[in-house]
Amino acid sequence: MQYTFIEILRRALDEELARDGAVHLLGEDVAAGGAFGVTRGLAQKYGDKRVRNTPISEAAITGLATGAALCGLKPVLELMFIDFATLAMDCLVNQTAKYRYMSGGQVAVPLVVRTQAGAAGGAAAQHSQSLEAWFIHVPGLVVVAPAAPAEAYGLLKSAIRLGDPVLFIEHKRLYTMKETLAEGAPLPEIGKARVARTGTDVTIIAYSAMVQSALEAAAELARVGVSGEVIDLRTLLPLDMTTVATSISKTHRVVIAHEAVLNGGVGAEIAARIGSELFDELDAPVGRVGCPFAPIPFAPGLEQALLPGSGAIVHAVRELLGAPAQARE
Amino acid sequence: MQYTFIEILRRALDEELARDGAVHLLGEDVAAGGAFGVTRGLAQKYGDKRVRNTPISEAAITGLATGAALCGLKPVLELMFIDFATLAMDCLVNQTAKYRYMSGGQVAVPLVVRTQAGAAGGAAAQHSQSLEAWFIHVPGLVVVAPAAPAEAYGLLKSAIRLGDPVLFIEHKRLYTMKETLAEGAPLPEIGKARVARTGTDVTIIAYSAMVQSALEAAAELARVGVSGEVIDLRTLLPLDMTTVATSISKTHRVVIAHEAVLNGGVGAEIAARIGSELFDELDAPVGRVGCPFAPIPFAPGLEQALLPGSGAIVHAVRELLGAPAQARE
Amino acid sequence: MAEPTLDEWKRMYYALVRIRQFEAQVQRLAGAGEIPGFPHLSTGQEAVAVGVCAHLSRDDVLFTSHRGHGHVLAKGSDLERTFAEILGRDSGLCRGRGGSMHLVDSGAGVLGATGVVGGNLALAAGAAWAAQAQGKNTISVVFFGDGTTGAGVFHETLNLSALWRLPLLFVCENNGYAEFTSREEHSNVQHVSSFAVPYAIATKTIDGNDLPTVYAAAHEAIAALRRGAGPYLLECMTYRMAGHYVGDAQPYRSKEELAAIKEKCPIERLKIRLVAEGVTQQELDEIGERARQEVLQGVERARAAARPDPATVLDHVYRSPSLHSIP
Amino acid sequence: MAEPTLDEWKRMYYALVRIRQFEAQVQRLAGAGEIPGFPHLSTGQEAVAVGVCAHLSRDDVLFTSHRGHGHVLAKGSDLERTFAEILGRDSGLCRGRGGSMHLVDSGAGVLGATGVVGGNLALAAGAAWAAQAQGKNTISVVFFGDGTTGAGVFHETLNLSALWRLPLLFVCENNGYAEFTSREEHSNVQHVSSFAVPYAIATKTIDGNDLPTVYAAAHEAIAALRRGAGPYLLECMTYRMAGHYVGDAQPYRSKEELAAIKEKCPIERLKIRLVAEGVTQQELDEIGERARQEVLQGVERARAAARPDPATVLDHVYRSPSLHSIP
């Protein structure tokens, strides 16, 4: 059966609620379905004690979920936009992530924080950010960013079952994407990347919505005889360098692409690791694609001028291959 | 005259308060001198309206300072520990950093946020972090991290005069360091690195307290015939890649060192840029030194085992040079 | 307070209709796909904007929320440039960078809207602090919704502004909803004014749909503020006649609730009063039509305006010229 | 409430002195450089810890602040292991990872201290929510200082816990200071209990230095909590007899203020009462000496314990084995 990204998240939540009584959903408007409709109908099905609306209190609801996780619940918290995770940083970083370590291993925090990120159609500077890089810098967290519906289904279920705090980042541009779910497929392991397209000339590493751009770029490159391999990282913390290394040992060229601001982005870490661990494998400098250094502007024309997409990836690949550079997308 | 880091910050603030009536200090306990005594005596001298105590409200006082900066004041806000900047992230990231851009250039935010970071002697997981990497990922901010007293003096004054929001990060281990101030020296330009020691064999890039470790490492390397050049970045956003490039074009080898967690740290961005912009200059992979992936533990023996220092830098340099590796410091 | 003259009431009537018509155009063009993002309409809440801003000068500063079009217009921003911003045009208040949720017009004392609930309450306190520190007699006003009281920074700002006796007017538009969820599911606290009590902040809960009531209460509050009496929290009970944002199907509202809307409408209510004072229906219709025409013309000019040049997308990140080249 | 027997009062007297002696050892060894970091002593505030925790079972959970040694001891954590943690030993509650500000002892229901002011108030609410969701009859208690009420999350947590009727006891130790700054410079609000009023949270302000008063008030509050009456805020007026942290020279305290300390001392005050009930000074001295001996022996054993193995520094970051190898 075909599902949109939103529908498939709902199904995953539904199944986990049914499977494990410790699972609880909470967040602003989640009982009303949430801002994007992901949780629609679940309060009706599981009751408003398992699917709970909260006040607009990002700090407190993150603390609430963390405290409940310490005491045997498995909360799935929705932070409506990752831009509002800024209000929960003390808890996420100073409490949630460190609790197990600071307690010398006495406790665990089986918590999933679902949030939604990225730019689309004029959401503007405070509702469009991609802030995942902050979180890969925080020991104790796990960061997952699915690239497509079926992936999101499995990864969300694995995240709920993991037993450590997971930041689960959904991209708003993917919400309407449709895909068929292969019933009964095994759940993916958190921390393992996947090869989304095989190729031999260049590796394109991406995650979240940018995987779709990378696939488009690979298709376009194929038309000019360049064979691109696309790696969907799936998990940003921890990074699966094994899959990356296998690919680069074959292609010897790599471009890393994300929508987040380039400077200080996740791509920097990946590029640094590749540059260090795979130095001798590289035939060209590591290419990086990301957002230039500005907030996301409101006007669509400006937004498009700023956001990297498949064109920017193609451009970066062609630069690596020494082909004449074309204008940015 | 000799000053400790704390004394020299106090002198810089004193002079800026005297010079410009728009400058105001605010923060928790600042009228009582602040947790570390930096502002001692200033409330007595300038009155408790120019040097104001605040409640324990990191979110609101950061907003307060930002709003005042929009309206003609030049606030210097103290956030006692960078770990508590987690409580002010919404304001810093969604308001302070973006205000000018979102307004299409109508307004500016001449604000300095002084804060204090790093590990020392059992301050433990919630009072020891180095979180600067988050902020270099935020367009609209400037990030400064001085490495020594005289540097801090000039950089703080330049930051106050800049006219854009600056996060000014002091390291608690440096607070007692003493240095002579060259009276009348011109103020350093924000955004320019400095060469703290010249050398020819390897470039060591560092900032904040790690510059002292880098200088120690260079001294130790000199004893075994390795000539290290030490770059003190001073400003992390923007990065001065010109100074970096000049040095690497000479040494062809580089180690980047910071105290922050390695994964997703500032060193990743620098390594990525070097790997890309200076690919052909490199004779060896870029070395990175940073904190392994764990929160800062309380027990001093554990803290020391975790924190990188001059030994880790020497080790990284020797690895680059192909010398037999020694045990970690 | 000097009671406004009949002419002044008529001008305020005009201002109400002007905002109503403005929002109608936002709704229409958002529906047509011409407006990016997800604009939030202030339809039904116009009396708060007009009644409060009637007492402000250009030098007083105003902060508002995601539902801020009405406040900005009432404060005196140019209608065409405001609409142009909402359309993302280069002639917009923020040159198309901000949009509906980030309107700034420093010349008119509009220091900004926020898309983050509660995100600028403390900034408004900071503006009030600056005025106090500079010895000015101006005040700072911040508009926000009832749901915003769930945000910790609201309480931090109450404490700070009371402690420093800041010239800050908190105006809460209590419309009984935060997005799709009613106030009862957000808080046990029925009236936002209750939150002011521990701090001894002066406060009042009023009928926010009755323009004369808002006008009088705002007059009193602002006079106290200008006398240096410290902050004031004015809670205006009101009703959002539209959905949370354009496109909200409002399944959470009952038919009965929706049927009662007209009685709440601040325009209808002012109309009744003006008619009682002898203004003819025809004159009111004429005023309304003038407002409509002003809006339509402003909107058309805004629509015709140029879009920002994509090549300028990296401008305005910093003030300092030396920082402009960050890659 | 059944009035405690004289024996029970004596046991509580013992508990007070035990905490006092514990803190004295922390002070001594911090002064001698044996204790890393900057410990905060609860000296003078012992009656709150003992009076509240007397009503808790091991299954009730407790959260505390940077000033939490007393609470943890009163809740039932092992003295030696608590001290060992403060010394950074491997036998410490948290194997030396946490230290003074991060004591966790899950077996004793101590779910943790926080070094971030207000950082665990919402976690305590979460623990209360878990108990509620699991149908347990246990409660969650969180201790915090008066300065903590400046933090927004305190107010967010009040709202949430009232709305969800959580079995959460807020215990504020109002010692009149936040670091070096007196309450008046932090807030116009004299009594923290005022903050509970808008939410209709049950609240009381009591003399926190009088153990019988604390005991009775905590009994009443906790009985209500166990009946499902929703959260309760107990404000205990108290006095920190030591500096903010070990090493604080306290220039902000006048001679007069310091001279009046003895009258405030909860141990002296309980002593007066016990003597009035016929307990001899000699017996009290003996109880005190026993407490001192217990502490000294625990401290010496803790000091003799091994330090954590540096090779284990990367343990305990994650629970999932698959995540242990993150570089």
Ligand SMILES: Cc1ncc(C[n+]2csc(CCOP(=O)(O)OP(=O)(O)O)c2C)c(N)n1
């Ligand atoms: C910090 C934050 N959390 C959540 C949201 C999503 N959101 C936008 S408006 C809104 C409701 C605000 O309610 P209220 O303050 O009453 O204003 P109203 O919309 O009723 O005018 C929410 C939850 C947000 N913008 N910011």
Ligand SMILES: Cc1ncc(C[n+]2csc(CCOP(=O)(O)OP(=O)(O)O)c2C)c(N)n1
């Ligand atoms: C968020 C945060 N801001 C500032 C500090 C620094 N700090 C530590 S204790 C303290 C005072 C706390 O006062 P109160 O809550 O009254 O507790 P007390 O120390 O009086 O027991 C401050 C400001 C902190 N730890 N966390």
Ligand SMILES: [Mg+2]
């Ligand atoms: Mg509302």
Ligand SMILES: [Mg+2]
């Ligand atoms: Mg206190």
